[in-house]
Amino acid sequence: MSDAHASPPRRCSRNAAAWLAPVAAMLMALTLGIAPAAAADPLAKGAADYKPFAVERIGNALAGAKAMQAAIKAGDAKAAQAAWIASRAGWETVEPITGEFFAALDEAIDAWPDAKQGYHAIEARLFAGNLADLAAPAEKLAADLAEFDRQLRAPGFKFAPQGLLAGATKLAYEVGENKSKGGESPYAGTSLNDMRDNVEGIEAVYKVVFDATLKARDARLAHRIHDKIEDLEKILAAKDIKSLEQPALHKAGEELAVLLQMSAAKLKLKKPTAGG
Secondary structure, three states: OOHHHOOOOOOOOHHHHHHHHHHHHHHHHHHOOOOHHHHHOHHHHHHHHHHHHHHHHHHHHHHHHHHHHHHHHHOOHHHHHHHHHHHHHHHHOOHHHHHHHOHHHHHHHHOOOOOOOOHHHHHHHHHOOOOOOOHHHHHHHHHHHHHHHHHHHOOOOOOOHHHHHHHHHHHHHHHHHOHHHOOOOOOOOOHHHHHHHHHHHHHHHHHHHHHHHHHHHOHHHHHHHHHHHHHHHHHOOOOOHHHOOHHHHHHHHHHHHHHHHHHHHHHOOOOOOOOO
């Protein structure tokens, strides 16, 4: 039969076209190696985008711990103290994830107040200038941070948005309820810096993972969370722990925790607990 007598091509009906569009999208996602659910979940994408921040900061904590080891071995107390502080800063910015995703390592690295190992087991003697018997605990701290780093960097490790919201909420509450008293790192004198780093960590989790989605679903609540984080930052800009307005910090920390709890329903997550 000649082309002149060929039947015209059939066109898809509207219903068929509507059905084929998502199928084509699914096939494209599979071709690119992206699971359709993950591709459509902005919180899962945000959680993946947050991971490099955590990797960088734990890397800083590990580098500081190794430098502290070397300084202790060399008998240089001032260098060891500076390295402890540098390591601590890296750790404090990722506290939203430490207990929530790495509970055993968190207990080994940052037990408080009755620490038998980790940062606080080293702190009192180190900042008194006494390096005796610190080689072994410093080695243990570096080893635990190295294991944390290894687990975090593993290609198969992924942050669950639920856990990130829970970790940020608990830390906000802890800043207001416990850390506002200023006694977390009394020998090193870094309690104020600890809290500043904590708030930076909370802000990183919130902005990278949750902010855009919450703005789309409840812009007013997103704005309140943003403002409360700024309130904490302003309070923590005090020149020293004695100048810190502790009642205001206590209130702001707990209020941020409540706001983060309120966001759960809008984000279609379970409401996290604040304390404990």
